[in-house]
């Protein structure tokens with residue numbers, strides 16, 4: 001993808017310099033490690049992640065991993081690929097469904113992260129897996145948020161549960177998002193939906209009240225999965241925001257949005273290592289189908305393509 005174009009090019013140049021070498025000297029390995037370090041830093045990868053990555057590559061390149069089948073340049077590519085897969089989380093982390101009753105997925109993240117769009121994309125993806133999702137509008141802060149989820153739900157043909165007069169949490173309840181979330185699960189049971197996707201309120205910046213609201217919803221409905229949605233284009237801020245949501249709300253997995261953007265993409269490479277939580281889904285465009293499980297191995301291959 002465009003997002004990693006610079007990183008891809010720089011790594012390719014680094015590997016090119018090794019081509020034709022019969023054996024790598026310590027100086028070759030040092031130079032390579034330095035170039036990889038610069039490439040990652042320029043791509044906005046968080047410094048602790050860069051350090052760990054480069055140290056691992058250097059150690060393995062220096063070590064006894066001599067393969068008869070691969071020349072030194074190929075060996076470095078292989079090591080870098082494997083280390084990329086490692087920092088991206090290793091295995092693909094799949095959704096965990098509830099054993100009984102509807103699976104509850106809660107989305108959290110900043111305003112503009114792409115949460116509402118993502119909610120609909122996830123709903124469509126689940127529908128294509130044979131599930132019957134229900135979207136839930138718990139962002140009662142922004143006047144237009146409920147409407148926006150309804151529009152997106154309409155695009156993918158998935159119903160939206162929203163606080164309307166008559167529904168719990170509706171006007172007569174003062175628009176209480178915790179009540180809406182709780183009532184939506186009852187609604188899902190009544191209407192035989194097997195997955196509930198709760199879209200929560202976002203703000204432009206990290207905000208204690210917003211965190212508390214999301215934490216309250218989480219405590220009340222005990223979701224099977226809490227997904228933190230983050231715009232991959234916001235660079236290092238993605239890592240700071242992820243940490244704040246981890247501390248304030250807690251989450252099980254990360255969704256990276258706007259991976260089709262032309263930003264440097266370091267966030268995508270850092271968030272797993274920094275938070276310890278896996279990237280589970282990737283959103284990569286304006287179309288409702290621009291969405292899939294996040295596969296660390298495929299992402300690493302694309303970066304090294």
Ligand code: GDP
Pocket residue numbers: 109110111112113114115116117118202257258259260261283284285286290
């Ligand atoms: P929310 O405030 O977190 O609910 O964010 P929205 O879902 O409203 O998205 C904010 C903007 O980002 C909208 O203009 C979306 O069309 C756009 N957007 C969302 N996801 C993606 C994506 O994966 N790629 C691109 N290019 N744009 C996206």
